[in-house]
Amino acid sequence: MSEVRLAAEQRTEFGKGAARRTRRAGKIPAVLYGHGSDPKHLALPALEFARVVREHGQNAVLTLDIESSTELALTKTVTTHPIKNYIEHVDLLLVQRGEKVTVEVPIVLTGDAAAATLLTQDLTTVQVEADALNIPEQVEFSIAGLAAGTQVHASDLTLPAGTTLVTDGDAMVLAVNAAPTAAELDGDTGEATESEATEEG
Template identity: 50%
Template sequence: MSDSTPSLTVAVRTGKGKGAARRARRDGQVPAVIYGHGADPQHLLLPKLELNTILRNYGLNAVIDLDIEGTKQLALARQVDVHPLRDYVEHVDFLLVRRGEKVIVDIPVIVEGIPMGGTLTVQEAGSVEVEVDALAIPENIVVDVENAAAGTIITAGDLNLPAGADLVTNAEYAIVAINEAKSASTAEEDAEAEAEADEAAAE
């Protein structure tokens, strides 16, 4: 994540319901809601192009300095709903945050490196939960499997978290496994054995 906090000028949304949301999207705006710290939820309209640029550059856990018709609010993009087929942002839930406040977020895990020959890298989890300063949320956490041997298991507790971040996910939770790659003949033998077991169970 960049050291700077992106800013976005937004409008208060008055129209409610699916029809109003569809009209907003046709006009190049994204419906959103902001809540937290005991404040009443506030419905907003965000400029689509500027929002997409921020999410692309800062990730789905972006903290944005929202200018809500002249009032500034720091907000974490808590949930970003993307259309499953058309791949556009349908709605955003924002959580009010304060400078110095810690938040719990899901951080994507990226696997890099090439393990030892004859192995297969299996990513068991795509993200982990961490508690971190709202203005220092990492875009991702990298796991290096360079030259890792078969049988290596990397757990959540093995991850290299940024300074000041605390792991929320169970430390023993498996993130990446380096397995021994099966040869074609071994895989065929396993398939035959499984088929025979299924036939025996059916008799």
């Protein structure tokens, strides 16, 4: 995952009113914390940050230009308005080059399982530990040709070099089951029809 550079401003006003003013100015209220340092209250450029999340995902690593200093930060939490869908607030975690971080990464399934099967996916993300500057954007798993009865656990996922699984390896990711036949799906209807025929007779 590539680093993205953003210019950030220190915030001196706090509270809901100040946050609204920050958003009206086209910026997003953010807090940068970690490594035992005092939290820094920042304002991020809204359009640029939204583009970063869209292109790099919510685990984006940012190089923040804050006045005369530069900080490396991992996007930890992005809070979005439930109705209007704009970013309300961002929590950023201070990181250092070479530091390992624990993040959640989406599981992306590719291919199609065998015919006449149904797929049940229990996990859509997996927790991993990776270098802060080499966080995988996703973990891919091919379900091509998987037969009914197949179960895939977290330990079956192939992770990029340097990435370690944190999620319990026994956790179920997905199961492939036999799809019900047309006769099984019509079974209830058939029984009802037979019952009705008996009553009519």
